[in-house]
Amino acid sequence: MNLHLNCNDCRGFLPAYISRTLPPLPRQKVAAHLDSCETCYAAYVQQRDIERELTQQVPLIGRADSPRLNRIWTAVQGEMACPRRAALRRIPARYHLVTIVAIVGLLLPSLGFQALRQRQMALALPVQPTPTETIEVTSQAVAMATAECACWLEAASAEAPEFTVPAQPNYAPNISGTQVP
Amino acid sequence: MDNVENIIARCLQGDQAGFAALYDQFAPGLYRLCYSLVLNREDAEDVTQESFVYAFKNLHRYNARLSAFKTWLYTIAICRCRNIYRRQKPVLNLSHFLPAPKSDTPEASLARVSAKEAVETALAALNPRLREAIVLRYGHGLTFREIAEVMDCPPKTAESRVRLGHDALRGMLGPAGQGLLDELVSFAG
Ligand SMILES: [Zn+2]
Numbered sequence: 295m296n297l298h299l300n301c302n303d304c305r306g307f308l309p310a311y312i313s314r315t316l317p318p319l320p321r322q323k324v325a326a327h328l329d330s331c332e333t334c335y336a337a338y339v340q341q342r343d344i345e346r347e348l349t350q351q352v353p354l355i356g357r358a359d360s361p362r363l364n365r366i367w368t369a370v371q372g373e374m375a376c377p378r379r380a381a382l383r384r385i386p387a388r389y390h391l392v393t394i395v396a397i398v399g400l401l402l403p404s405l406g407f408q409a410l411r412q413r414q415m416a417l418a419l420p421v422q423p424t425p426t427e428t429i430e431v432t433s434q435a436v437a438m439a440t441a442e443c444a445c446w447l448e449a450a451s452a453e454a455p456e457f458t459v460p461a462q463p464n465y466a467p468n469i470s471g472t473q474v475p
Numbered sequence: 476m477d478n479v480e481n482i483i484a485r486c487l488q489g490d491q492a493g494f495a496a497l498y499d500q501f502a503p504g505l506y507r508l509c510y511s512l513v514l515n516r517e518d519a520e521d522v523t524q525e526s527f528v529y530a531f532k533n534l535h536r537y538n539a540r541l542s543a544f545k546t547w548l549y550t551i552a553i554c555r556c557r558n559i560y561r562r563q564k565p566v567l568n569l570s571h572f573l574p575a576p577k578s579d580t581p582e583a584s585l586a587r588v589s590a591k592e593a594v595e596t597a598l599a600a601l602n603p604r605l606r607e608a609i610v611l612r613y614g615h616g617l618t619f620r621e622i623a624e625v626m627d628c629p630p631k632t633a634e635s636r637v638r639l640g641h642d643a644l645r646g647m648l649g650p651a652g653q654g655l656l657d658e659l660v661s662f663a664g
Contacts, residue, residue: 309638344645351594352614356510356519363502369524370498374531 297326304334312338312345479544486534494531501545502527504615505552511610512556514599522559526552542624546617549625553607560603597647605640612637 299307304327310316311324328335358366477485477496485493505526510519530537530548537547598606607626611617617625623633 309641340645340649341641344641344649347590347594347648348609348613348641348644351591352511352598352610353507354591355595355598355614356507358503358506358510362516362520363506366502366506366520366524366527367495367498369520370527370531373524373528374494 297323299323299327301327301331301334304328304331305337308334308338308341312342480539483534483537483539483544486531497531497544498527501548504545505548508549508610508615509552509556511598511614512553512603512607513559514595518559522552522555525555543621546621546624549611549615549617550627553625556607557603593648594644597644600647601640601643605636605643608633608636609640609644 304324307316307320307324311321316324328338479497479500482493482496482500486497502523506519506523509522509526510516513519513522526548529551537544542550598609601609604626608622611622611625612619619630619634619637622637623630626633626636628636
């Protein structure tokens with residue numbers, strides 16, 4: 295049996311050799327090469343150590359304690375029970391602010407027009423409207439517009455499509471690509 | 476213990492306890508996956524929550540013959556994690572590497588870095604696709620075929636991503652990577 299293997303092939307087999315997924319014959323060849331080649335052996339030791347470190351350390355990253363998992367569960371239940379309100383709550387506050395600013399921006403020209411008309415009327419009529427009246431109109435209009443916007447946002451978020459997830463691949467039959475040589 | 480298919484069948488019949496059973500079984504792993512990918516707790520919590528809500532509402536779409544429930548759930552979560560790191564890069568947590576007060580030399584402060592923290596920092600520096608492959612492989616023990624399914628790529632691509640990630644991490648964490656850690660220390664200090 296010829297156990298000869300060149301350095302290049304040996305390096306290529308190392309990951310499978312380390313994860314013990316290499317079939318017996320190439321495994322024997324790699325082992326024989328590592329016994330005789332210093333540089334490949336050094337590469338093997340390095341790869342093996344990092345493999346060990348990743349296998350030990352990566353599962354330790356991001357472990358959640360019970361209070362955290364309980365908190366997430368409560369939120370899941372809340373959203374299952376009342377999805378629309380939860381969806382609205384998820385829209386960041388800055389978007390609410392932007393919408394309000396936009397609505398105020400839309401209202402201002404019409405208010406300006408109203409003010410102009412009032413001034414024209416003031417020229418014709420002896421009685422001038424008090425400024426408080428205008429302010430009341432403004433704040434009321436903004437409040438109404440805001441309420442309308444909240445409803446619209448709620449409707450929009452309720453209609454918004456959920457994230458799309460790629461369709462489940464049907465890999466059950468005959469995919470042979472994953473077999474390590 | 477009930478198997479997952481039985482629990483799902485109960486859920487589809489409206490059994491609320493079934494949802495809790497699914498959550499108990501899969502939440503620790505899913506949160507860990509999300510945290511390892513987005514590398515901060517708030518986003519990991521949000522993504523875990525959203526993924527469960529989506530999965531529960533779309534449970535009727537899950538087909539057990541096409542994939543395991545775990546990989547289906549991971550597929551849902553990874554889409555959301557990608558949205559997060561598309562918006563913001565994971566922040567390298569350099570606090571592990573900050574020089575210790577006074578007499579401590581950089582070497583001494585490096586020695587205080589735990590292996591877990593070093594791996595976490597190295598993961599943050601990794602390309603997101605390679606990070607996904609490494610986390611699914613080493614953090615969750617998925618096969619290349621399962622990784623391919625979750626990452627929506629051919630199995631060969633999944634395999635090469637694990638290898639590339641492995642090589643990159645070896646560069647950062649191996650003996651030669653000491654220089655890189657030193658660089659991080661001087662950068663943070
Ligand atoms: Zn060699």
